[in-house]
Structures are given as C-alpha cells and as structure tokens.
Amino acid sequence: MTAPVLSLENISKTFGALIATSGLSLDVRAGEIHALIGPNGAGKTTLIQQIYGALSPDSGSIFLNGDDITSLSVPARVRKGIGRSFQISNVLTGFSVLENAIIAEQARRGHCFSFLSPAFSDASLIAGAEQLLDRVGLLARASQQVAALAHGERRMLELALALAGQPSLLLLDEPMAGAGIEDSQHMTQIIDQLRGKVAILLIEHDMDAVFRLADRITVLVEGQIIAVGTPDEISQNQHVKAAYLGDDS
Amino acid sequence: MAGILRILGIIGSGMAHNRMLWLVVAGFGLFPIFTHVADLPFWNDLAMRIMLLGIAAMGLNLVLGYGGMVSFGHAAFIGIGAYCVGISQYYGLMDGWLHILFALLACGITGLIIGVLALRTSGIYFIMITLGFAQMLFFLFVSLENFGGDDGMSIDRAEFGIIDLYEPLRLYFLIWGVLVLVGVMLMVIVRSRFGVTLQAIKSNETRVEAMGLVPLHYKLVSYVMSAMICGLAGALFASWQEYVSPDIMHWTRSGELMIIIILGGLGTLAGPIIGAIVFLLLEEFLPLMLETLLPAYAENWMIIFGPLLVLVVLFGRGGLVGLINRIIDRLKGSSASRGRS
Numbered sequence: 001m002t003a004p005v006l007s008l009e010n011i012s013k014t015f016g017a018l019i020a021t022s023g024l025s026l027d028v029r030a031g032e033i034h035a036l037i038g039p040n041g042a043g044k045t046t047l048i049q050q051i052y053g054a055l056s057p058d059s060g061s062i063f064l065n066g067d068d069i070t071s072l073s074v075p076a077r078v079r080k081g082i083g084r085s086f087q088i089s090n091v092l093t094g095f096s097v098l099e100n101a102i103i104a105e106q107a108r109r110g111h112c113f114s115f116l117s118p119a120f121s122d123a124s125l126i127a128g129a130e131q132l133l134d135r136v137g138l139l140a141r142a143s144q145q146v147a148a149l150a151h152g153e154r155r156m157l158e159l160a161l162a163l164a165g166q167p168s169l170l171l172l173d174e175p176m177a178g179a180g181i182e183d184s185q186h187m188t189q190i191i192d193q194l195r196g197k198v199a200i201l202l203i204e205h206d207m208d209a210v211f212r213l214a215d216r217i218t219v220l221v222e223g224q225i226i227a228v229g230t231p232d233e234i235s236q237n238q239h240v241k242a243a244y245l246g247d248d249s
Numbered sequence: 250m251a252g253i254l255r256i257l258g259i260i261g262s263g264m265a266h267n268r269m270l271w272l273v274v275a276g277f278g279l280f281p282i283f284t285h286v287a288d289l290p291f292w293n294d295l296a297m298r299i300m301l302l303g304i305a306a307m308g309l310n311l312v313l314g315y316g317g318m319v320s321f322g323h324a325a326f327i328g329i330g331a332y333c334v335g336i337s338q339y340y341g342l343m344d345g346w347l348h349i350l351f352a353l354l355a356c357g358i359t360g361l362i363i364g365v366l367a368l369r370t371s372g373i374y375f376i377m378i379t380l381g382f383a384q385m386l387f388f389l390f391v392s393l394e395n396f397g398g399d400d401g402m403s404i405d406r407a408e409f410g411i412i413d414l415y416e417p418l419r420l421y422f423l424i425w426g427v428l429v430l431v432g433v434m435l436m437v438i439v440r441s442r443f444g445v446t447l448q449a450i451k452s453n454e455t456r457v458e459a460m461g462l463v464p465l466h467y468k469l470v471s472y473v474m475s476a477m478i479c480g481l482a483g484a485l486f487a488s489w490q491e492y493v494s495p496d497i498m499h500w501t502r503s504g505e506l507m508i509i510i511i512l513g514g515l516g517t518l519a520g521p522i523i524g525a526i527v528f529l530l531l532e533e534f535l536p537l538m539l540e541t542l543l544p545a546y547a548e549n550w551m552i553i554f555g556p557l558l559v560l561v562v563l564f565g566r567g568g569l570v571g572l573i574n575r576i577i578d579r580l581k582g583s584s585a586s587r588g589r590s
Contacts, residue, residue: 078461090459092452103449107460112446112467115438119445165461 003066005030005169005199006051011060013046013223020046021057022223028169031196035210036203038220039243044203045087047220048171051201052084053077065168079110083167083198087174089154091146097157098142101129104164136160136190152183159190169199176206188213211235219243269519269570270432273526277425281418293421299522299529300424301486304431306509306521308478313507314516315439316471317451321376321503322363322383326356326476328390328498330483335493336396338404345407345414345488352484353477359386360476364469383503390495401494404487414488424485428522431478436518438474447471448516512561514570523569531557 004027013021020043028034036044049055051062053074062070069077078084092100099120105128106112106119119125133139136156141149149157155175162170175191176184188209194200195215204210210217210231217234219227227237234240277300284292309323330352337348367378391399406414414420438444450457450464457464487493505528513524535554540547565572 073463074458075461075463078459084459086455086459090453090456092449092456094452095449099445103445103457104460106442107446107457107462110461112442112462113470114442115444116441118437118440119442120440161456161460 003030004028004063005065006201007063008051009061009063011050011057011062013043013050013055013057019223021050023060024220024223024225026218026225026228028199028201029216030168030199032215033191033195033200033202033213035214035217036201036220037205037207037210037217041222042220043223044220045173046223048084048173048201048203051169052082052171078165078167081165081168082171083162083165083169084171085155085158085162085173085175087177089151089158091154091157091161093146095146096142097133097138097144097146097149098126098129100146100157101132101142101160101164102126104161105129105132108165132160132164133157135163137186150183152179152186155179155183155187156190159187163194163198167198169201170194172200172202172204174203174205176204176209184209267436267518269573270436270522273519273522274425274429274432277428281421293418295529295533297421297424297489299525300428301482301489302506302509302529303522303525304424304428304485305479305482306506306513306525307431307435307518308475308482309506310475310510310516310521311435311438311447311471311478312475313510314520315444315451316447316468318368318468318472319376319507320367320379320472320475321500321507322379322381323475323479323506324498324500324502325383325386326360326479327483327486327502328386328495329355329359330480331487331490331493331497332390332396332483333480334407334484334487335402335404338407339396339402343405343408345409348407348487349481349484352480356476356480356483357473360473361469364472364476368465368468368472380500380503383498383500387495387498387500390498397494399495401492401496403492406488406491407484420485420489424489427481427485431481432518432522439518443467443470451516508558510568512558512568514568517567517570520568520570527569 006028008024008026010023010025011021012023024047036047038044046055050057053069053072057070061068064077064080064082067080069080072080092103095103102120102125105125130139130142133142136159138153138156138160141153146154146157159175172191175187179187184206191200191202191213202210202213214231216228217231218225219234219240221243226239226243227234229237277296280296281293284290305323305327309320312318312320333352333355334348337351342348363379363382367375367382370378390396396402406420409423412419412423414423446457446462447467450467454464483497486497509524509528510521511524512528513522514520531554535550536547539550539553546552561568567574
C-alpha cells in the first residue's frame with residue numbers, strides 16, 4: 001500500500017463544552033475518493049476546517065504527504081497541495097470566468113508580486129486558465145461575468161479554482177448542495193473523472209452521489225468515527241444503520 | 250508611438266476611464282493657456298490645488314477603491330510629506346529632490362508601521378484604528394513647538410536644480426508632471442499581476458487565501474505605496490502653500506479625500522481627479538453663488554453641498570465616472586439603434 005496523502009493522528013477539538021472532534025485518526029490514500037458522512041452536527045465541517053488550516057486542533061497531528069502540517073497557515077497548506085471548495089460557493093465576483101481562472105493560474109505560478117506585466121492579457125496565463133476551464137466544461141462560458149453564471153456553473157468554476165493549484169488533496173465541502181438533478185449528475189461525472197489523479201475528501205449529503213463516487217466512506221458521529229469501509233461495507237454496517245442511515249429510511 | 254498609446258489605453262481596447270483620465274490630464278496641461286488668454290491667474294492656483302488633492306486621492310484610491318480597505322487616516326501621510334519639507338528647511342536643506350526623497354521614505358516607513366498594525370483588523374475596526382493613528386500624528390505635530398506647533402511654520406518654495414519655482418508656472422508644471430507620473434504608475438499597477446491580485450482580495454479574501462496567497466502581504470504593499478503617493482502630494486502641497494501646519498493633516502481632510510474618491514468613482518483611474526475637480530469647484534463657488542442669491546445663507550453653503558453629494562452617491566452608482574460612462578453608452582446605444590432601423 002502506498003503512503004497516505006492525508007493522515008490525521010488522534011486530533012481533538014472542543015468549543016467550550018462541545019466536543020467537535022474527539023481523538024480522531026483517518027487516512028486518505030493517494031488517488032481515492034474518500035467520503036465523509038454523518039448527521040448534521042457530527043463535526044464534518046469542523047474536521048475539514050482543521051485539515052484546511054482555518055481551525056487548529058487542540059491536540060493531535062496532521063500530515064500531508066508525510067509532512068507535518070499541523071502548525072501551517074491556510075496559504076502555506078494550499079502551497080503544499082491542498083485545494084478546497086466551500087459549502088457556499090466561493091468565487092471572485094466582479095470578474096469574468098476567464099479572469100477568475102487567470103488569477104488562480106498566476107497564484108499557482110507564484111509570481112503575483114509583479115507590478116509591470118499586465119495579467120489579463122498574458123498569453124501563457126490565458127492558455128493555462130483556458131485549460132483549467134476546459135477540465136470542468138466551462139470553456140464556452142469563459143467571457144461571461146461570474147454574476148451571469150447559473151448555480152451549477154458557479155460550483156464548476158469553484159472546482160476549477162480549487163484544482164488550479166494542482167493539489168494532491170482536494171477538500172470538497174458539499175459540492176452538490178443546492179444543485180438540481182442535472183447539475184448533480186454533471187458534478188458527479190466531473191468528480192469521477194478526477195479519480196486516481198487527486199485524492200479527494202468529500203463531504204456530501206446526497207447519498208446517491210456518495211455511494212456512486214466513494215472508494216471508501218468514513219462515518220462520523222459526534223466527532224468520532226464509527227465506521228470506515230467501502231460503500232458495500234458501510235451499507236451493511238449495523239452501527240451506521242442505527243446511527244445515521246436508519247434515520248432516513 | 251502607437252505602442253505607448255495602446256499601453257496608456259488611449260487607443261485600442263483600453264478601458265474607457267483610462268481615456269477619461271488622460272483627457273483630464275491633458276486638460277490640466279493646456280489649462281494655463283486658457284488662464285493666460287482669459288487673464289485669470291487665480292485659476293492656476295485653484296488648478297494646482299485640485300491636482301494636489303487629486304494626486305493624494307489617487308493614492309488613497311489604490312487602497313480604498315482597488316483594495317477595499319477603508320483607510321480614514323490618509324491625511325496623516327499628506328502631513329508627513331509636507332512636514333518633511335518644513336523640517337528640512339528648518340535645518341537649512343532647500344533641495345526639493347531631497348525633500349521628496351525624505352517624504353517618500355518617511356511615509357513609506359510610517360505607512361509600513363501603521364499598515365502592519367492596522368491591517369490585522371478589518372471593517373469598522375480598521376477605519377477606527379487608521380483614524381486613531383492619524384490623530385496621534387496630528388497631535389504629535391501640534392506638540393512640536395520647534396516647528397511652530399499649532400501655528401505651523403512658513404516655508405519657501407523648494408529648489409529643484411535649475412527650475413526656479415518662483416518663476417511663473419514652474420510649480421504648476423512640476424505638479425502636473427507628478428500627476429502624469431502617478432497616473433501612469435497607477436494604470437500600470439492596477440492591470441499588473443499585483444493589481445489584479447489586490448482586486449481579487451477585495452472581491453473575496455477567502456478565495457485568494459485558498460489559492461495559496463497571503464492577502465496581508467498584498468494589502469500591506471498597496472498601503473505603503475498609497476502612503477508614499479500621499480506623501481509626495483504633501484511635499485508639493487507645502488511648496489504650493491509656502492506654509493505648513495497640523496491643519497494639513499486634520500481628520501476632516503481624510504474624509505475629504507474619501508468623499509472625492511466616492512464622488513468621482515471608487516476604483517476607477519479617472520475617478521479621484523474628476524472627483525477633486527468637482528469637489529473643489531463646488532467648495533469654491535457654491536458660497537459665492539449663495540452670496541449673490543441668498544446672502545443671508547452664504548455661510549451655510551454646506552446645506553446644499555451635502556445633499557448634492559448624497560444625490561451623486563445614491564443615483565450615480567460608480568460616481569461621476571460611472572455616470573459619464575452610462576451617458577456615453579446611452580449615446581452609443583441610441584446611435585446604434587438608429588443605424589439598425
């Protein structure tokens with residue numbers, strides 16, 4: 001087995017009396033789509049925030065590709081290879097789709113402290129940005145303003161921005177949230193195409209998408225993992241049925 | 250030549266408000282001919298004042314309009330720039346280039362210190378902390394009895410090599426040259442990778458962080474640059490006024506700069522200078538107009554001035570530049586539809 005891309009070792013996080021993460025350990029392997037599910041308030045987003053660096057755990061360690069990143073800031077973690085989409089879609093409003101991608105592309109190349117060369121007319125940046133948009137099927141919309149995009153297209157753009165940094169780990173926080181059936185299917189298809197190229201940690205409430213996409217599923221309840229396994233194993237698991245899936249059926 | 254024009258946005262696909270900026274700048278360049286022919290030398294003085302405040306507002310606009318940081322203390326940098334001239338002269342240094350160098354250095358360093366501390370906050374706290382630092386500096390200069398304290402100190406116009414600022418129009422064209430320089434600089438910066446990143450931070454700081462960039466670095470650099478531009482304006486202001494007192498950095502001037510920018514058009518290149526023209530012309534002529542129409546109310550010209558500003562802000566989204574752009578679009582649109590029918 002290859003070394004995991006992401007490795008959480010015994011991390012804990014409390015907010016006052018509320019235990020959001022409780023001695024949790026988890027591995028995300030290279031190239032796998034790993035879904036994180038659990039009822040509302042299970043601590044999924046808190047966990048993502050700790051992996052991302054927006055929150056720091058009270059104890060425990062986080063490793064990315066073998067490096068301890070527990071004390072690194074968000075931008076430092078991004079440069080080490082974490083990409084992220086947010087629960088509420090998060091793109092640069094007031095810019096066009098192509099301009100969004102150009103800014104992401106120049107951020108990856110890491111020379112944003114140039115005061116002379118114009119950004120939006122740089123041929124090599126445009127080429128990189130167009131490639132990025134092509135990956136999520138937005139190239140035809142490149143000249144549109146972000147405000148003119150449909151909800152699903154915004155989600156796609158956000159995914160493109162998250163992929164721009166060529167991350168080794170992609171954190172997707174409810175990418176299907178608020179999307180219609182068609183958008184969900186399109187998103188599922190795009191995420192499926194990323195399998196094997198980048199490790200993905202996916203939080204999602206759409207169980208059809210989760211069971212179609214995930215190589216492994218981790219079930220989180222009250223800040224603790226109650227089960228890890230393949231979709232088949234999880235759907236057979238009695239604890240999971242009782243704690244979570246049982247509520248739905 | 251065509252290449253330069255294209256870079257300046259005068260021809261080609263440049264933004265319309267670039268063209269507006271260069272039109273205004275050219276207007277200032279030709280203005281002395283008008284005042285000479287019409288024999289109105291007083292107007293040159295007003296034009297210099299407009300250009301000086303315009304330059305300072307352009308500096309603040311980098312932070313306020315392009316970076317989304319509402320700094321309520323930029324008058325302090327004008328003051329520091331002006332006092333660099335006053336204090337240098339107090340110690341017998343008359344070289345204007347040296348004054349400008351000191352002003353840039355002093356404002357760069359002060360801007361860095363204030364920026365590092367203030368940019369850790371945002372929103373209303375940032376407004377208050379920048380105002381707080383500006384007030385601190387204001388009272389610092391009030392307390393410096395050596396340099397005139399409250400009353401300020403009168404100074405001579407600086408010496409710029411062979412250019413004698415006491416000759417007619419020399420100071421005018423020095424200020425105009427700086428206006429051109431600052432205009433070109435800002436236009437290039439705003440389109441550069443740095444400028445684009447700064448505007449991205451204004452749009453969505455979280456997303457920029459998620460791209461692996463540290464927003465604070467970009468904000469800080471823009472803050473220091475805008476402080477230095479205001480310092481440059483301040484150094485010239487001192488030579489124009491031949492006098493410097495803490496009044497130049499009173500907090501109301503910080504407000505004035507913000508009003509000028511919002512009036513002209515936030516985050517546009519031409520906005521600050523157009524805002525400065527309208528603001529100072531109103532300030533100059535509203536009282537005169539009232540004096541002839543309603544002599545009893547001449548002192549209360551702000552009663553008209555205030556609502557006028559509110560109207561522009563409410564109905565001219567994007568300030569005067571936005572208004573002008575919409576009018577141009579409408580004219581183009583109506584001529585295009587005439588062509589079709």
